[in-house]
Amino acid sequence: MIAIATKADGSQIQDITKNAGVFSLEEIECVSELFEEFLNLGPEHCGYNFIVERDGGRVLGYACYGPRDLTDGVFDLYWIAVDPNARRNRVGYTLLTTSEQAVREMGGRMLIIETSGTPHYEPTRKFYFSMGYEIEATIKDFYVKGDDLMIFTKRL
């Protein structure tokens, strides 16, 4: 069941990020920092919304989205990750669809997802394509040399 994340989900969110197999240590720490801000300041104030898909007490995956400053109706999907053992269960589909619906309800008209162009992220990119996203822009050698930024967008 999809729900707004709570403090109790924190350690499982961190584990899922670690176990996703694509995130660097810096990225794992970044998720923790945003989650702390979400808990301490609230989504309206910090700009980060965390949702989880839960099966009983078990977190199967999470997503984090929020409005892009200085735009009228553009939102970023900052993070989405699914427990490797829960893939094939449409957890990613449910999390992303729910994020899109929440963004629409907040007046959003576009969702942006930034990701890497390396082979490692090919399943991730395929997932975004399957969800109706297109690569609208790229920046070469963005993350490090040889690792391009791919900016996926979808009009909602």
Next chain:
Amino acid sequence: MIAIATKADGSQIQDITKNAGVFSLEEIECVSELFEEFLNLGPEHCGYNFIVERDGGRVLGYACYGPRDLTDGVFDLYWIAVDPNARRNRVGYTLLTTSEQAVREMGGRMLIIETSGTPHYEPTRKFYFSMGYEIEATIKDFYVKGDDLMIFTKRL
């Protein structure tokens, strides 16, 4: 003379932003917020560096830059603005050149400048072109419908 901005420059930085003629109220407030963070937390902690070009006690223009999270050596030029009465004096050139040099000294290899694609920003875009920047990516209808994001980049 170029210098690191101080608290005393705050009101002139705000006036220059207002008088630049291109920034919205939300953008003017954003500059103030970043400047407060810069003063209160320091650039290492908040990630925003402010420099000014001064003539005696008068601030002629300012720039704000900082590292992009999760990248290795990519920096953003968040803001650059020059007092309309001080244009033609290469203030913009000096501020941007100094920012690039500072970014290089911090290990930066790329500077990104995001700006608008509207006719209003044509002088701004011409300035970036003249400084060796290229439009590497665009996102349609980013700021509002009809106002595209132009992502300028320069390898340093």
